[in-house]
Amino acid sequence: MIAFIIRRLIQSIGVLLLTSVLVFCGVFAIGDPIAILVPADASPAEIAQAVQSLGLDQPLWQQYLHFIGRALHGDLGRSFVFNQPSIQLILERLPATLELALVALVLALIVGLPLGLIAGLKAGSVFDRTVMTGSILGFSLPNFWQGIMLVLIFSVTLGWLPSAGRGQPGMLFGIHTSLATWDGFRHLLLPALNLSLFKMSLVTRLTRAGVRETLPLDYVKFARAKGLRERRVIFVHVLKNILIPIVTVVGMEFGSLIAFATVTETIFAWPGVGKLIIDSITKLDRPVIVAYLLIVVAMFTLLNLAVDIIYSLLDPRVRLEAA
Known part of the structure; x- marks a missing residue:
């Protein structure tokens, strides 16, 4: 296990290095941030001074070497717009995005697992066809359209939930979170639901497919022949085994929830990293864009490692040394 983790960490460093290049x-070769940051009436001397202060007067390879040297000391550059360390800006917004992604994942599991399990046990029924139709809609409808419809129905028409902002967060177990207050939870519910719809459909279909594949297997028939209660057969012999592929997929999907929450955060004005990166792209704030992408890659790499470890714990037959 230790050898596997060390090998994967070395591979991860190589991936991060290649991704950084x-x-x-890619980011530094596109556009001209000076044209956005410097006023239109600036003199050539002021423009040259701005270029030099941002280090844009150096060749691209030299800028990259300086970037790598600073990155080894935890410095991913300073924002052109805010004049603050890029990693500080991202870490200030990251808790809001993590909170949104975590709640969305929990919603997807709470709804998707029972729906998929019941649909798999009652294959061909009206309930099964209804759930599968709903999951197709969850896959097919654009995320931004779903968000607009949620705002239109629950905020504009019914007036039940707020449509924008994070609300008033509070402290829960020493963590600053929107889940600690009723106002924060109300603001969190709609964006989390919007972000979870696709994952909810994915979990539902994975669970149903796993149940349909597992039920005809010999060990399930043997468990029933022993006279075990149906509930024990389903939750111990069926659900435990189908959780292995679900954990693998869901673990990686959590990374995508964090990385691709941009549309949801923009629609609901959620003050997370997604909104920051959209603003940074608009203003060509290169250090923030690069820092964000590298942090996302590192997050995906660590999640992949965690999923492999959890996979081995769920199924001891997995040979990590062969991975």
Whole structure:
């Protein structure tokens, strides 16, 4: 296990290094932030001074080497717009995005697992066809359209939930979170629901498919032949085994929830990293864009490692040394 983790960490460092090259060259070779940051009536001397202060007068390869040198000391550059460390700006917004993604994932599991389990046990029934139709809609409808409809129905028409902002967060177990107050929870519910709809459909279909594949297997028939209660057969022999692929997929999907929450955060004015990155792209704030992408890649890498470890704990037959 330790050898596997060390090997994966070394691979992760290589992935991060290659990604840094691609991201840095791709982002820094596009557009001209000086045209946005400097006033239109600026003199050539002021423009030259701005270029020099941002380090844009150096060749691209030299800028990259300086970036790598600073990154090894935890410095991913300073924002062109805010004149603050990029990683500080991201870490200030990251808790809001993590909170949104975590609640969305919990909603997807709470709703998707029971729906998929019941649909798999009652295959071909009206309930099964209804759930599968709903999951297709969850896959097919654009995320931004779902968000607009949620705002229109629950905020504009019914007036039940607020449509924008994070509300008033509070302290819960020493953590600053919207879940600690009723106002914060009300503001969190709609964006979390919007972000979870696609994952909810995914979990539902994965669970149903797993149940349908597992029920005809010999060990399930043997458990029933022993006279075990149906509830024990379902929750111990069926659900435990189908959780292995679900955990694998859901673990990676949690990373995508964090990385691709941009649309949801924009629609609901959620003050997370997604909104920050949209503003940074608009203003060509290159250090923030690069820092965000590298943090996302590192997050995906660590999540992948965590999923592999959890996979082995759920199924001891998995040979991590062969991975």
